[in-house]
Amino acid sequence: MLKLNNVTAGYGSTTILHGISLDVNEGEIVTIVGGNGAGKSTTLRTISSLINPTSGSIEFEGRDITKMAAHKVVELGITMVPEARQLFPEMTVLENLQMGSFTKVARPRYKEKLDEVLTLFPRVAERLSQEAQSLSGGEQQMVAIARGMMSCPKLMLFDEPSLGLAPIVVTQVFDVVKKIAASGTTVLIVEQNVFQTLQIADRGYVIENGEISMNGPAQELMGNDHIRKAYLGI
Numbered sequence: 001m002l003k004l005n006n007v008t009a010g011y012g013s014t015t016i017l018h019g020i021s022l023d024v025n026e027g028e029i030v031t032i033v034g035g036n037g038a039g040k041s042t043t044l045r046t047i048s049s050l051i052n053p054t055s056g057s058i059e060f061e062g063r064d065i066t067k068m069a070a071h072k073v074v075e076l077g078i079t080m081v082p083e084a085r086q087l088f089p090e091m092t093v094l095e096n097l098q099m100g101s102f103t104k105v106a107r108p109r110y111k112e113k114l115d116e117v118l119t120l121f122p123r124v125a126e127r128l129s130q131e132a133q134s135l136s137g138g139e140q141q142m143v144a145i146a147r148g149m150m151s152c153p154k155l156m157l158f159d160e161p162s163l164g165l166a167p168i169v170v171t172q173v174f175d176v177v178k179k180i181a182a183s184g185t186t187v188l189i190v191e192q193n194v195f196q197t198l199q200i201a202d203r204g205y206v207i208e209n210g211e212i213s214m215n216g217p218a219q220e221l222m223g224n225d226h227i228r229k230a231y232l233g234i
């Protein structure tokens, strides 16, 4: 479904990703794990076309999206749930959800998707008229995920959805990601919370200093000595 071939990218003259290659197959949950500053968010920004690769290519459903404008990538069915939520703080929860359904594909399905996300997130349903900035961190994360779902994505990119949340909320977030995948949306998730992410993922890639240092089935990575020492603290 998604294929990165030897992608190099960065900011200005600073190269952050040094030839990243990875695949995501339809129906999978794939994770990219790694420490601070390894290049996880940069990888997602590059897939979303917020950053253009300096070399290499990106394909989605057989189509070359390497140089496509970001809004066209969303139209094709790739939606990112950004790090730190990035809601529109002074808009209500409902207005934030409406912002998610601006695409051609999503507009006619607005009502159906709204019902779906409000069933999945009953706490969000209770807070539709509240300003987004007045929600708790966990509630904001749920709204950010719900807003992403409103665009009817085929592939959802999650950028550290567990960041800064209490452990019980982190577990709820991972449960929601699993449900989204079970309902047919393919998931690529980047996380520092290596243990819980590998538990829900089918496959994983480890990124270190902008390079993929290891990849394989999630269960296998969880048993790997280097990963256990470096990321799981075992």
Ligand SMILES: Nc1ncnc2c1ncn2[C@@H]1O[C@H](COP(=O)(O)OP(=O)(O)OP(=O)(O)O)[C@@H](O)[C@H]1O
Binding pocket: 011, 014, 016, 034, 035, 036, 037, 038, 039, 040, 041, 042, 043, 192
């Ligand atoms: N807008 C930017 N301009 C310049 N450098 C940036 C920018 N955004 C990120 N970087 C740099 O790119 C490197 C990789 O950052 P990135 O956000 O991709 O890492 P990450 O793996 O997601 O880390 P974290 O888990 O800490 O968010 C870091 O050294 C960071 O300082």
